[in-house]
Amino acid sequence: MINWIIRENPPYPHLQCSNLVFSEEVQDSIVGFMAITWLTLWFVFGKKSGTFNSSFILDSKHRGTLVLVEWFFRLVFLTVREVKMEALEAIRQRRNVRSFTGAPIPRSDLEKIVDSGRLAASGSNRQPWDFVVVTDRKVIACLKVAGPWIEKAGAVIAVVLDPYSHWWLQDGSAAVQNMLVSATALGYGACWFEGDILPMEDELKTLLGIPPGKRLMTLVPIGVPAEIPQVEKRPLENVLHWEKY
Numbered sequence: 001m002i003n004w005i006i007r008e009n010p011p012y013p014h015l016q017c018s019n020l021v022f023s024e025e026v027q028d029s030i031v032g033f034m035a036i037t038w039l040t041l042w043f044v045f046g047k048k049s050g051t052f053n054s055s056f057i058l059d060s061k062h063r064g065t066l067v068l069v070e071w072f073f074r075l076v077f078l079t080v081r082e083v084k085m086e087a088l089e090a091i092r093q094r095r096n097v098r099s100f101t102g103a104p105i106p107r108s109d110l111e112k113i114v115d116s117g118r119l120a121a122s123g124s125n126r127q128p129w130d131f132v133v134v135t136d137r138k139v140i141a142c143l144k145v146a147g148p149w150i151e152k153a154g155a156v157i158a159v160v161l162d163p164y165s166h167w168w169l170q171d172g173s174a175a176v177q178n179m180l181v182s183a184t185a186l187g188y189g190a191c192w193f194e195g196d197i198l199p200m201e202d203e204l205k206t207l208l209g210i211p212p213g214k215r216l217m218t219l220v221p222i223g224v225p226a227e228i229p230q231v232e233k234r235p236l237e238n239v240l241h242w243e244k245y
């Protein structure tokens with residue numbers, strides 16, 4: 001039921017097509033399937049009409065079928081292209097959300113969000129991160145010591161870094177930004193939360209079982225937004241310098 005509400009009533013209605021997100025494997029399968037179908041049709045129809053070459057496309061007997069098949073493929077291709085464009089829209093729409101309805105988040109969506117953190121850029125590709133996903137309401141309630149509004153998040157992702165990497169803060173920041181954008185693309189709101197957690201890092205690490213040598217960089221509360229704040233951004237012409245500052 002909750003799943004249906006989230007899916008059918010996303011907080012960003014214009015991103016409804018985010019349900020069409022295909023994994024890389026699915027995209028590969030679609031392209032492979034298209035190639036095999038094309039070759040089969042080409043071979044079967046070409047052989048039947050006695051011309052295993054491009055001229056049989058002009059044969060009126062087969063043109064209708066080929067046009068239908070082509071349109072099917074075009075639709076699939078367009079859908080895949082649309083999904084790729086969505087990243088730009090999600091970057092545009094992302095806001096730091098601090099107000100949630102309290103609805104839970106499906107595990108599969110949380111996995112997608114963490115996966116996008118895992119895929120972030122990192123210095124020397126060290127990937128010095130781990131992600132602790134907290135969905136237990138009692139533990140989330142404990143995390144509210146870092147910020148009272150966290151209690152209504154559907155989940156909180158604790159971003160853990162290994163400071164052995166020289167660039168651990170930059171690496172962690174890249175992972176957090178990826179996750180914020182993915183959460184937006186999936187119709188959720190999320191927050192980059194630093195706040196008061198650094199002074200209470202040790203207590204939170206103990207609560208979440210994080211090893212002493214690791215750093216708790218950030219908490220990322222995620223949920224169905226109750227309110228999406230608007231913020232002023234510096235205009236592009238103020239920040240974009242072509243060739244020289």
Ligand SMILES: Cc1cc2nc3c(=O)[nH]c(=O)nc-3n(C[C@H](O)[C@H](O)[C@H](O)COP(=O)(O)O)c2cc1C
Nearest residue numbers: 094095096097098191192193194195196229230231
């Ligand atoms: C390093 C860093 C630390 C932040 N810490 C907090 C925080 O502790 N609490 C909070 O509510 N927002 C925090 N934010 C979110 C910013 O306040 C927010 O990104 C900024 O106001 C711009 O809004 P936007 O994210 O909606 O564009 C942090 C963001 C960054 C990058």
